[in-house]
Amino acid sequence: MTASPGPAVRTVDLHKTYTSPRGDVPAVRGIDLEVRPGEFFGLLGPNGAGKSTTIGMLTTLVVPTSGTAEVCGFDVARRPVEVKRRIGMVSQNNTLDADLTAFENLEFRGRYFGLGARDARRRAEELLELFGLTDRRKGVPFEMSGGQVKRLMIARALVHRPEVLFLDEPTAGLDPQNRANLWELLRGLQSRGQTILLTTHYMEEAEALCDRVAVVDHGTVLASDTVEGLKGSAGTDTVITVSFDGAVPEGVHALDRREGVSRIEVGDGQVRVFARSPAGVLGELVAAGAAAGVGVTDAAQLRPSLETVFLTLTGREYRD
Amino acid sequence: MTSPASPNATGPTPGGTTEEPAGSESAPSPAAPRNEAAGPGPAMPRATLTGTFLAMMAREVRVMRKNFLSTFVRVLVQPLMFVFVFAYVLPKVGSGAGAGGFASKDGGPTFATILVPGLVGSAIVMQGMMAAIFPLMMELSWQRSITDRALAPVPVPVLALQKITAAGLQALIAGLLVFPCVLFVHAGGQAPNIHVGNWPVLLLTLVTGSLMCASGGLLLGTLIDPQKSQVLFALVLVPMSMLGCVYYPWAALDHVRWLQIVTLINPMVYVNEGLRTALTPQMEHMPIWAFGSVLILGTAALSWAAARTFTRRVLT
Ligand SMILES: Nc1ncnc2c1ncn2[C@@H]1O[C@H](COP(=O)(O)OP(=O)(O)OP(=O)(O)O)[C@@H](O)[C@H]1O
Ligand SMILES: [Mg+2]
Numbered sequence: 001m002t003a004s005p006g007p008a009v010r011t012v013d014l015h016k017t018y019t020s021p022r023g024d025v026p027a028v029r030g031i032d033l034e035v036r037p038g039e040f041f042g043l044l045g046p047n048g049a050g051k052s053t054t055i056g057m058l059t060t061l062v063v064p065t066s067g068t069a070e071v072c073g074f075d076v077a078r079r080p081v082e083v084k085r086r087i088g089m090v091s092q093n094n095t096l097d098a099d100l101t102a103f104e105n106l107e108f109r110g111r112y113f114g115l116g117a118r119d120a121r122r123r124a125e126e127l128l129e130l131f132g133l134t135d136r137r138k139g140v141p142f143e144m145s146g147g148q149v150k151r152l153m154i155a156r157a158l159v160h161r162p163e164v165l166f167l168d169e170p171t172a173g174l175d176p177q178n179r180a181n182l183w184e185l186l187r188g189l190q191s192r193g194q195t196i197l198l199t200t201h202y203m204e205e206a207e208a209l210c211d212r213v214a215v216v217d218h219g220t221v222l223a224s225d226t227v228e229g230l231k232g233s234a235g236t237d238t239v240i241t242v243s244f245d246g247a248v249p250e251g252v253h254a255l256d257r258r259e260g261v262s263r264i265e266v267g268d269g270q271v272r273v274f275a276r277s278p279a280g281v282l283g284e285l286v287a288a289g290a291a292a293g294v295g296v297t298d299a300a301q302l303r304p305s306l307e308t309v310f311l312t313l314t315g316r317e318y319r320d
Numbered sequence: 321m322t323s324p325a326s327p328n329a330t331g332p333t334p335g336g337t338t339e340e341p342a343g344s345e346s347a348p349s350p351a352a353p354r355n356e357a358a359g360p361g362p363a364m365p366r367a368t369l370t371g372t373f374l375a376m377m378a379r380e381v382r383v384m385r386k387n388f389l390s391t392f393v394r395v396l397v398q399p400l401m402f403v404f405v406f407a408y409v410l411p412k413v414g415s416g417a418g419a420g421g422f423a424s425k426d427g428g429p430t431f432a433t434i435l436v437p438g439l440v441g442s443a444i445v446m447q448g449m450m451a452a453i454f455p456l457m458m459e460l461s462w463q464r465s466i467t468d469r470a471l472a473p474v475p476v477p478v479l480a481l482q483k484i485t486a487a488g489l490q491a492l493i494a495g496l497l498v499f500p501c502v503l504f505v506h507a508g509g510q511a512p513n514i515h516v517g518n519w520p521v522l523l524l525t526l527v528t529g530s531l532m533c534a535s536g537g538l539l540l541g542t543l544i545d546p547q548k549s550q551v552l553f554a555l556v557l558v559p560m561s562m563l564g565c566v567y568y569p570w571a572a573l574d575h576v577r578w579l580q581i582v583t584l585i586n587p588m589v590y591v592n593e594g595l596r597t598a599l600t601p602q603m604e605h606m607p608i609w610a611f612g613s614v615l616i617l618g619t620a621a622l623s624w625a626a627a628r629t630f631t632r633r634v635l636t
Binding site: 111113 | 364366368372375376378379382383386462463466467468469470471472473475476634635636
């Protein structure tokens with residue numbers, strides 16, 4: 001079944017510009033990705049980075065403006081049906097069939113993909129049980145909790161045993177317990193050879209699950225590597241952020257020349273220092289403030305992590 | 321959303337949960353005990369185009385069965401009330417004055433004879449359009465539940481044709497249900513003079529009429545912004561049914577020549593004239609070639625256009 005020898009997902013210089021009455025929106029501006037069979041790959045980026053658009057193109061629902069995208073060796077624009085046979089997709093919003101029950105959502109998905117009526121019912125039963133939804137079998141989508149909806153959507157994406165599973169922010173809006181359970185489930189899937197491409201806002205999610213990660217922003221890939229590789233390259237800096245109750249004191253600029261500091265960013269009442277050796281930096285910032293007569297209202301020090309990688313690459317706070 | 325959430329947090333939880341009873345000795349991967357259920361597994365049968373199309377039709381039938389009463393009660397009430405008032409009450413309250421026009425006079429056709437094909441036709445047209453438009457508006461709203469079927473292994477235009485077929489089926493059912501209702505409600509002496517004079521024309525009109533209106537509905541539904549659906553009703557559906565030659569045969573418009581010509585843009589006219597030709601052949605009606613070619617070519621053209629606009633709405 002996972003016979004495709006090449007990459008499971010491959011994009012080359014993929015672009016998407018939405019045309020809308022209020023002007024063109026360049027959502028994806030040249031993305032190159034390669035996901036190997038069996039890999040757990042993460043697309044990490046802030047709101048509006050182009051993650052959903054990329055997933056949309058890979059699942060044939062968004063038409064690329066230029067460039068190519070292939071899934072299991074099939075071009076998404078030219079062979080969409082072959083692509084759809086091989087993928088499962090869990091979208092960001094609730095796309096369950098609102099006219100059907102939980103059970104029927106799974107049953108009919110099976111039938112659309114070629115299962116006979118009886119096999120489709122058996123498969124639906126099996127997946128309801130696996131996802132702990134057996135007692136919700138007659139539930140209709142709008143009466144289900146966020147966690148149940150997500151589980152049912154994942155179950156639905158697995159009905160036809162896809163080669164590649166796409167998940168667009170699967171844990172957004174889930175409580176910690178549901179999230180932990182979902183992580184376990186996804187790890188279990190991968191351990192049995194499922195290729196997974198997931199998008200997320202959460203650093204710790206990418207760190208916990210993904211073999212490789214691509215950090216995207218403004219429709220381009222800023223960096224792509226294993227989690228360890230990323231931390232070892234861009235993200236070795238500790239990021240120290242200090243907020244003042246007045247204008248940022250002039251004295252902080254001296255830090256730019258300090259040993260072990262890569263760069264500093266001065267914003268509105270806030271300064272951010274990227275440092276390979278952070279010892280003493282915080283003290284100097286407070287001292288600079290005291291010398292200029294401004295107090296410190298907030299201070300934070302982030303050790304090297306995907307979060308600091310993201311800050312280093314985008315200069316932006318990572319927000320949900 | 322809130323109340324069902326709480327049992328969920330405490331009670332059985334996703335994937336992981338179900339595993340616990342099976343493999344209580346904390347297996348590293350939660351789904352491991354059930355190797356078969358998820359993940360790549362035995363090859364699936366290969367879905368065929370017709371197989372998927374039929375599966376989608378089976379879904380429509382399932383949904384239709386669930387909503388059968390509410391849908392078709394709504395379809396039936398208006399025509400029933402109409403024949404009740406115009407073929408029963410008015411002829412009873414007096415053959416004089418204004419109501420006189422509705423009673424059968426000196427051997428002429430009863431009003432019911434004119435109404436039966438007209439009401440069947442308008443039920444077909446209205447149900448065909450609404451059955452296409454309403455689900456579509458839900459499915460294309462911001463949650464885009466259309467994704468559910470757009471990911472099925474068929475080209476998106478085939479999904480459009482499937483939606484036309486499904487709405488057409490509902491239109492046909494609506495027509496077949498309305499027919500006996502309006503046939504038997506009338507005052508004594510006001511019976512409609514109905515007999516199937518031409519089976520092929522009847523079948524052609526029922527089938528192409530249903531499909532033409534379903535495809536017209538899908539076309540409108542993909543072109544019109546959901547927020548403006550009220551306007552659609554006021555400006556399209558109401559004039560269409562009032563001026564669709566429901567309450568008079570098209571030939572009777574001889575006296576208002578301009579209207580007779582203008583109403584030719586109304587697809588309902590052709591459905592009703594087709595039904596008149598088949599059911600009340602003794603009455604003057606449009607020539608078969610005229611409504612026949614409009615029904616056939618109209619179905620083809622509207623389906624083609626609707627498949628295009630639908631595809632453009634589903635794929636962004
Ligand atoms: N259908 C559309 N028409 C016009 N613009 C769009 C459309 N969909 C997305 N966009 C724009 O394209 C950009 C990328 O959106 P996209 O949904 O791909 O981002 P994202 O990374 O998934 O963000 P989020 O984390 O918020 O889900 C955004 O600026 C968005 O406003
Ligand atoms: Mg998104």
